[in-house]
Amino acid sequence: MTQADTARYTNTTSPMPVRAAEQGKRPLSDQAVTALAAAYHVTRAELLAAQRRSFGQPEEPQQEPPSAEGTRVARKLESLRTEVYAGAAPSDAHLASEGNRKSGSAALTEAMVRALRAGEIADPRDEALDALALAFDVPPVYFRQDDPEVDALILSTRAVRNKFTVMVARGAGQEMPRESWDQLRDFIGETMEEILADGENGRPA
Structure with a gap:
């Protein structure tokens, strides 16, 4: 396709828009980018990258698509934030500090927790996930x-x-008889024991 042929795609009477872009003088309009990308059988990103080269601009780094593992971890972290903490989870710095303290390691950093939440780590290390x-x-x-x-x-x-922890911290147990509070605590503990016992019984040999 010659420069003259591009006029019908840029809705102009001359090839000046394409010529100016190729010479690094004036960028194409957004509509011209879309039309010419279709005419050249390339993506808008590829056409814009070529235009940046004409203007002597550095290439923009290609974003790697999120990995399945990274997306899964990010989804699980979001579930914890919304379903356990009602949208107000501890900060990334706090999580990194607590995870390292409890695991006795230095597996986490604030930046790493932030990246895990964003799904930007393709293959998270087991020690980081455990922490x-x-x-x-x-x-x-x-x-x-x-x-x-x-x-x-x-x-x-x-x-x-x-x-339960929040209730204890604010002294909610004092609002009900000690016997009732003990029954509530025992009920929660016994229910979890039964669930785990059923899981053990149903596990294949």
């Missing part, structure tokens, strides 16, 4: 599998524990 699980007080299995029912059980249990 993150400790920071959230969930079992490491939460990050190691992708069964919706297992996730739901862990999140529900963690949410109950979080609620």
Whole structure:
């Protein structure tokens, strides 16, 4: 395609828009970029990259698509934030500090936790995920599998524990008889024991 042929795609009477862009004098309009990309059988990104080269501008780094593993971890972290902490999860710095303290390692940094939340780490290390699980007080299995029912059980249990802790901290137990409070605590503990026992009994030999 010659420069003269481009006029019908840029809705002009001359090839000046394309000539000016190729000479690095004036960029194409957004409509011209879309039309010419279709005419050249390239993507808009490829055409804009060529235009940047004409203007002597550096190439923009290509964004790697998020990996399946990175996306899965980010999704699980978002579930913890919304279903356990009602949208107000601890800060990245706090999670990194708590995870390192509880694991006795230096597996996490604030930047790493932020990247995990964004799904930007394609293959997270097991020690980092284990430390993150400790920071959230969930079992490491939460990050190691992708069964919706297992996730739901862990999140529900963690949410109950979080609620129970808040109730104790604010002295809610003092508003009801000691016997009733003990029954509530025992009920929660016995229910979890029964659930885990049923899981053991149903496990294949």
